[in-house]
Structures are given as C-alpha cells and as structure tokens.
Amino acid sequence: MEGRILGGRYELLEKIGGGGMALVYKAKCRLLNRFVAVKLLRPEFTTDEEFVKRFRVEAQAAASLSHPNIVSIYDVGQEDDLHYIVMEYVNGITLKEYIMQKGVLNWKEAVNIVIQICSAIEHAHKNHIVHRDIKPHNILLTKDGVAKVTDFGIARAVTSSTITVAGNAIGSVHYFSPEQARGGFSDEKSDLYSLGIVLYELVTGRVPFNGESPVAVALKHIQDIPQEPINLKPDIPQGVNDIIMIAIEKDQKNRYQSATEMLEDLYKVLKNPDMEINSGNGENVYDSPTVRMPSIGEKKAFVEDKESEKTGDNTMKKKKRKDKTTTVLAILTSVVVIALITFMIGYIIWPALTPPDEYVVKDYTGMNYYQVKAELENNKIAVEPKRVNDEKMDKDLVISQDVPPGTKLVRGGYSKVVLTVSDGPVLVEIEDFANMDYRAVEKKIEDLGLKPEVVEEYSDDVPVGLVIRTEPGEGEKVKLGKKIWIYKSLGPEIKMTKVPDLIGKTRAEAINLLEESKLTLGKIYPEDKTNTVDRIVKQEPKAGESINEGKSVDIYLEEFEVTEQKEKIVKRTIALTDPDMYVEFISVSVTIIRSDTGEEEQLYDEIKRKTDFPLTLSIPVPKDGSTHVKVYLNSELFTEFTEEY
Template sequence: MEGQILGNRYELIEKIGGGGMALVYKAKCSLLNRFVAVKILRQEFTNDQEFVKRFRIEAQSAASLSYPNIVSIYDVGQEGNIHYIVMEYIEGVTLKDYIAEKGALDWKEAVNIELQICSAIEHAHKKRIVHRDIKPHNILITKDGIVKVTDFGIARAVSSSTITMVGSTIGSVHYFSPEQARGGFTDEKSDLYSLGIALYEMVTGKVPFDGETPVAIALKHLQEMPEEPINIKGDLPKGVNSIIMKAIQKEQSNRYSTATELLNDLRMVLNDPSSVPSTKIDIDNSPTRRIQIVQPDKPIETVVKEPQVKEVPAKETQEEEIDDMKNKKKDRVTWILAIATSLLIIGIFVFIAFKFIGPSIMPPAKSDFVLENYEGKNIDDVKQALEGEGITVVVERKNDKSVEKDIIITQKPKEGTKIKPDPYNPVTFSVSNGPEMVKIPDLSKKTSREAQKILEDYNLIARVEDEFSDVITSGLVVRTEPGIDEEVSPGSSVTIYLSKGPEIIQTVVPNLIGLTRVQAQKALSDNKLTLGKVLPEDSANHVDKIVNQDPPPNTTVTERSAVNITLETVNTNTQIPNQGATPNGNHTPTPLKASEVSVSIPLENADSFGETVRVLIEMTPSDTKKSTVIMDGTVNKQDFPLAVKVPVPENGSTNIKVYVDNKPNSDMNVDYPGGR
C-alpha cells in the first residue's frame, strides 16, 4: 500500500509494524507537513462487523486519552473498505527490543520506566478505560527516554458488558492475567497484573512463565507462582521484589487495588531502596468454600454427608447422675479459683515490669509531628530535616518555568497536619525541575528551510544569518548558536548561520617587469597571489628578467589568482663569437646559418574564443635548443591565420608552439628549405 494517499492528506511511505488486528504504516501528512503513524485494519477483517466494531472502539477510547506517556490519536477515517486511525509517529524502539538489546535492566532504570507506564495506565483507568494488552511490545521508548504506551486495540470502557471475543481470549499469553486466561471478568487489576509481569521481565531479562504452546503458558498463569525475581538477580532491592510479587497475585483481590497505589509504592522504593511496601493479603474477600475433587473419569457430584452423633450410654440409676453432677461442680470451682490466682500473679508481674523495668529498656513512643509550610524551600534541606524526624519523603518532579530547580512547589499533607513517623504514611512534595529544556539538534549541512522546520518542531524560533565558509557549500548550515546539544528553554531563539561560500577578497597585481623569477614569486606571495605559467617553458636561468606579465601591473583580481610571466631570451640571429670551452669545461653550441621561412599560424577551435585573443609564439631551433618568444600580444580573431617568419637552421628544423589566451593551441615543426 506504499504510495497510497488516504483522506487526501496521508501518504503511506513504508510499513513499520503490525499486530494480529491491524498493520501500521509511516505516513506523511501533507496538510501539516509532518510524519504520522497510520494503523490500518487488516483486509481479512473488513467484512467482519465484530472486528470493525472493535476497531472503532479502539479509536474512540484511545482518542479520549491525552497524556504525555500515551501515544496521541490525531484522526480516524474510512476510505472504501479501508478503516484507519492516524496517530503520533514515535521515533524510538519498543521496550521488548530494548530488553533484548540490553538484557536485564538496572532496577532503578526499570522502576523509572514502570513509573511512566503506570502513570499512563492510571490516566486511562480514571477515564474508565482498561488497556487489557499491556506488554513490552506495546511500550515505546523515544530517543529522549520518554515512555509511550500505545495500541489500545483491545481497550474497552469498564462499563461494557462484552469481555471476550467469541471463541478467543483477549490479550497476549506471556503477559495476560489469570482471569484473562480463563475468559473471566477483567478490570483495572488485570492491567496491574500485566504491569507486574513487565517489571519482572525488565529486572530479570526474561518472562516469568514460558512454555512450548500458548495453552501451556496460560495454565502456568492459572496454577503456578514464578520464581521470585530476587532469587534470579541478587542485587534487587526487597521492596522491588515485593511490588512485583504483589502485582502478580492470582487472586484479583490480593493485588494492588488501583494504579495509584502501585505508583506510590514505586516512588517510595525509588526514593528509599531499603523500604519494603506492605504485601498484606486481604483474606476477607476469600471466604472458605467447600471444594469438590475433580476426577477425569467421573462427573462432578455434590456430596452431602449427614452429621454423625456419638451415642452416650444412659446412666443406670438416678443417684449416679446426681453424684456425677456434684463432682463436676466441684471440679469447675477448683478450675475457676486456679485461673483467677494465675491471672492475679501475672498481673502483678506485668505491673512491676512496666512500672520499673519498661522505661529503662523501651524508648518512649514518638509523639505526632506537625508539618510546616515547606513550599518555596529547597527539597534537599527539607528532606534531610524530615528524615531526621523519621518522616518518609516522596519527591515528584515536574518542569516549571516560574520556579527554580529543586524548589518545592506544593506539599501533601498541608501545613499544620499531624502525622506519626511511619514509612507507609509519607509526605509528598511536588518539586520543580526548572523550565523544560530542549537540546539543540545537529543542523549542519542542512538547507535553511530544513533547519527552520526542525527548529519549529522543537518549539524554537529560528534566526538566519550568513557567513563565509571555505568548507561548507553555499546555502547550507555552517553552525548554530547555541551549539549542538546545548539546552535551551522552549520558545528560545536559535541563530542559524548559512554558508555564503568562500570569502572573495580583491588584491592588486604588483609590477613584475624587470624582476627575476624568484623575486616575482616573493612579490606575488606578499600580495596573496600565485605564480602561473612561466614562458618559455624550458627556461631554467634564475637571472633571466621578466619582460611581460599577465594580468598587467595594477590590475585588481581575486586573492589566490595566478599571474603568468614571460622571461627575456637570447636572439638566435646573434652570432656567438666564443665557441670555445666555458669555464666549467662544457662547450656552448654555435648557431648555424639560418634561413627565414614564412609560416602560416592557424587558430584551432576558433569558436571557443572571443573577438580578440592573446597570442604567444615560441620557437626552438634544432641547433641551439634555446626557446625564444617571437610574438606576444593581442590580435583580432579575424586576422587568423597569422603569417610569421621563422628562422630555420641550415639542414635543421625549428619547433613552433602557439599559445592562445595562455593555453596551448598548436604545435608544429618547420624544416630547412631545400631539405637536410
């Protein structure tokens, strides 16, 4: 279905997941220009009215939930036989994949994740919605570590009378409750059981019940208690172990009654790992019943036995009965006197113990503690003071842009409340984490539009400025201010610096005429210019002077531009009188008698040049091998071919090289007339 557009705005990009009921696609919303997730009911269920009804119920129930730890629902629609829900797109991993990658999690990390899941479930329960399929596969963890609960696919209002599908049980076999396994009544406590199983898997790295078939696993949920997680992971606090074992009790009445109770215990253990929550089981809701023994080969029968009455033999005579009655009366008086005496003696000893011995060995009972108004104070100072009095402190943090970090916003109970030091009667403080901060993303090498869109998604204001860059292509982001990963509050301004490309700086070409090659290189370097082509090409004499340069002196050019130079050369028509040995013992070749030959110089690729061109002609006779420039100037293109007279040594040849606009254009050899 990739590429299909639903509702004239949601373009399906790729499939990213799926379950037994629906497929999930990543899509692009053309109206709001953002990525979304689209859940589409599987085609095999579109003709099943019961499945379509459940799919709509999912949308209605989930759309009513608005909470940071619950995936948001944006839209619901139908196009032909396609039923779909549009929801928030989360970039992250499932809790199941996270556990598979890291193995057993640190108990603090696991409890933090459980707190976020439980707070989401608490919000849903307050809306009278039971998830009924809590499992790590339905828990997403964003790149920022935020936990999101998704897939309220089998959630149903508690008031609904329908509990299961015909012939099937709702839920996932490794995580569902015993009542779900037997197709019984499910309520909020079923979600709490699944939360306990999920926490068990987080701290141990494995599920408590496993088997070869779903039926085998379901029977273990009904009949067995798993190995306690503290026996698998020895460093697990007892409090966390107690929370898990209470949450996964078989009887619903023995579990946590609400998600709020579970939240309170999780916070208490996270704050004080040594604390152990109450695991008291309510036996009043489990009255003693007569249980029939089930035998595979016999039907169940109700058996009621008549009570047996022991027969007492009658007395032989009335006198014997009277004697027995007298003896019993005497025995009863004796027993009463003995009991009274014993009680009196015990009472005396107890009085002496409490009066004289008790105060020396038993500390006096602590009196009630009266709470002050702690709002506006630092939590560390308040916590230290209260814990010194034996008061348990629970801290709930939240972002608040108007209150500094670590300052108490509210307290519960209020000022003036009398409480006794009791680990199960804590004081809860709402503490500021300061304003919610946003990390600056990496926008380097993105276009201005892309960068501004990303900052807008982060609720930040973009300001654009230009700057030169020798590295980043023009039009792309060089850097931001503040920089990558720096934290700022939402609504802050972020400056995006876009590349203008390398900075172009102008400079003036110096006058190189009369300088040697070495002197020219120094002058060019001082003006941030480079030496270009050197003519003649085979010139190696360091004392030769420059007779021409291109560009000319005092021309304005861009820094690092190249300047071409032409060095002075010896006229080949000049006779060299000394043909003997040079001081170093070498012989200088004597130029032979030369004949002038008229040569026609063509312009190769004439269409690639302008109306005027710069022409340099260099000749090299075969006898002296000394290159000479015979022409260096600007001519009109229409003057080609040029007629040039070239001296050719007797019985030899002369090589002609032509440069047009400083580029090689033609190369030819001219032979001595009349042959060699």
C-alpha cells in the first residue's frame, strides 16, 4: 500500500500500526502539505456490512468531538474497496509501549496521565459517546507528555443497549468491565471501570486479572476480588489506592457515577495523597453482616429458659461442663489428624504418584513478544528476549525461538525459552537542517542511507539556496532508504504583471486599471496641470510590457494652448454649501461645452477630501464666446453656470 494516493491527496508513506479492524498508515496530505494518519479497514472486512458500519460509526463519533486529549478526525472516504479515515498524526508512542519501557510509573506521573484521559472521557460522555475500549493501546503519548485518546472504533451513543455486535462481545478482555464480560448494558461507568484498570496497571506494572484464555480473564472480572494495588506496591498513596478500588467496583452503583466525580478525586489526591476516599454510594455491606432476629414468641421462651437454668442444681451444671470439655477435645484431635493426613497426601504421596505438569511449546514465530511472554510466564516458563533489528518484521514480533514447537517443558522447573525478537528496521533520526546549504544537506542525508529530493519553495525569511525545512522533520525517525524532502529557498517570490493600456483614459479610470494589475500611479506630467485636459496621451512603461507587481506607471495628460487672442482662463471657486451632507471623500467631476466647438469635454474628474474645499477651477472661455460649466459631486449635479469672454 505504500506509495498509493487516496482521494487524490493522501500519499501513504509507511505502516505505523494496526488493530483488529483496521491498519494505520502515516501519510502526507498533498493539499495542505502536512503529515496525517490514515486508518484503512482491513480487506477481509470490506464485504461485511456490519464491520463497515462500525468503521463509519468511528468517524461519526470521533468527528463530533473536539478536545486536546482526543485525536482529531479530518476526513473520511472510500476508494474502490478501501474505506478510510484521515486523522491527526501524533508523533509519539502508545501508553502500552510507555509502560513496557518504564515497567512501573511513579504514582504522580500515572495520576497526571489518567487525569488527561479522564478529561477526554468526560468530554465524550457529555456528547453522549461511550468509548467502550479504553486501554493503554488506545492512548497515544506525544513527546511533550500529552495523552490523546484514539480509536473510537467500537464507540456508540449512550442510548445503545448492548455491547455485542454480530454475537461477539466488544472490548479488550484485560480492561473491560463485568457488564461487558456478561454482554449486558454498558454505559459511561463501563469506561470508568476500564480507566481504573489502566491506572492499576500504571502504578503496579500489571493488570489485576490474568488467565490462560480470554474467557478465564472475563470470568475473573465477574467473580474475583482484585488484590489491592497498595498490597503489591506499599509506596502507593492510600488515596490513589482508594480511587482505583472505587473505579473497578463490580457493581456499577458502587463505582464513580461520572467522569467528573473521578476527576475531582484525582485532583484531590495530587494535593493530599494519603487522604481516604469513599465512594459515597451507601453503607458498606461488609460492616453490617446479616443476623437472625428472633420473633416475639421465641424471645419469651428464650427468657424462660434462662430463668430455668438459674434454678437448676449444681450437679447438673458440673456434668454439662465436663461433657462440653470432652467434646471440644475430641473435635480438636480430629482436626489435627485430618490435617496431618491431608498434608501427607498432598505434599508427599500425591506428587510421587503424579507425573510432572508439562507445557507444550507452540510456534511463536510472527506473534507479539509480549503476548507470548505473558502466556509462557502464566505457565511458569521463563522467557529470555534477544533483540535484533529486522527490515521485514515489525517491532516486537518474534523472529525465531530456541525451543522447537512441540517440545514439552516442565511447568515451574528450570525451563527457559529464548525468543529472538524484532526491534523493527534500523531507524535514522533526522537532524535540524534548517538554514544550511541545500547541497551540504543532500550529502548528509545520502551519508545517512536516505534518499534526498529537493523541492524549491519561495521564502521571505530564508536566503536563496538555504534549507527552509525537511520532511520528515527534526527528531523524526525513518527507515533506511526512505525519501527525505529538502525544501530549498528561492528567496522572496517576485511576481510579474502586464502594464494596461491607459491611452485615452481619465486619471480616475487609469487608477482603477492599475489597481487591477497590482500596479500604482506614478508621476503625472506636466506638473503644472493648469493648461491640461483630464485625458491621458502617453504612458511609461508602455502598454503590454511585463514589470514587477507594485511598480508605478507615469502618465502624461493632454495639453491645450492658451492664447490671448483665442481664449482666456477664468478662475471659479467651488465651495460646499452644507459640508455635513458629505462623507470624508467626495467624487468631483466637471464638464464644459465651449461655444466655438459645441462639444462636451471632461474638464476635471478626481476624488477629493472634504477638507480640500473650496476648490478653484480653471475654465477656458473662447474669445467672443462662452463656456457652459456643470459641476457634479458624488455623481449628482451640484451647480452649473456660464462664463463669457
């Protein structure tokens, strides 16, 4: 699947995980230029309508949630037979992997992680979504220690009334609640039970119930009383111990009734670790054992018997005491004899007659090391891992074993199985190559056994030829031979545009055309515009030339000759009669009709501020003739008049 592009934008780079329903790939979104995680429904389920329906429910449920401790959903789609969900890519590890690395967590660190998970669960519950598969495998930890809940693959709305789909109980056997084990109604309190099991494992390094089969573990959830964490790790504060025991109560009524309640106690215990925390759900039934109360008639007879005893003779009392002593001695003797016989049969005779308890070794190749380890240790067989890098086997899968399948080993003896376990392919950590020469970075990446590919990109901050960034970026680990994109700076982007044709246009028209071409108006010639008409006769640069955006264009206005004999210039001032009627900027347009031509001409067309008034107009008037003038403000006729010579 690596290299395939889904939806025309998501390029699958490498497989990073998988579960019972789906496979997860790291991918790159070509549209938004970022890394994402793509979850693909396993091929064997694409023909199963029920599984497809559950896969879609995951997207619908998670997409409605927005919380910093919940993995975000970006997109959902289908291509051919592939159903997929695009979600936030979290650069980190699962909480299960973190537990395996550290073994047992400090109680404060554990509580802080669980507070984040509980906060996410609280948000989901308020949106009527029950996760129903809370476990360390479904919690991601970022490099900054932020916990994010993922995989709402079996979540349903609270209104659902069962936890079975297609006849199978949903959830993970070591973490699901008694009601899930029974296939009964599950609600928000089921998630809190699972969260209690997670906290139990964080502070003790083990889950409370284990067994040879999933059914055995499920029965223990229903029937067995778990050992209190404080008995396994005496340094656990009493408050933490109490929170765990309340959360994993078998009866839903005795658990926390909401994630908010559990959050409150988690915050309290950070401040006062040794405080005792009670569930607050009624009396403890163990403090009030069931007793039989005699009826009224029985009580009367009981009193009469007592009175009769007091009036009996001393001889009868002595005889009764002697008989009682004899009976007690006989019972004690019988108990001792039975205990001795039981000991001899159980520890001396029976072991000698019974053959040793044996375990048959299986073929563990390709199985998860931690599952194999748990199975062997549950059968009292020692396990020794031998870690090696392997390009073909995913991390934590068993490559080989020193004891052949079918071999019989004695449970509890000195038997040991050495497992060769994959550490996955050799990974190379990417350095910080920003602001380095791209050719030097190419060489370094090649020396690391990776494949560089240069991508050119404009940048306002990074000089030409230096590296803007790499993908994958600093701190990320990749397999040998993987492609690394080097983004080389081209410097600031310079965009070109064509100069529009301004000849014959007015100054206002020229400004609009220049703005559309992302240019500005430069100088206006002649500088003395007294003897000019608002009509452009020349421009620099010329129309059609390509220049940089933001540059200016100079214009030349049409000039007319003024002679004393032919015409004169009359100055006329235009003042606003009521300035309050106008906004700050006013469009001023002046047209004239001279008697010698009889044609309408544009004398003036500009945008002026209200403070520029009064304006002085220079009006040409032909000799022995007249000029009719019309003044428009904001396209409305303001005044008109005639000047004569």
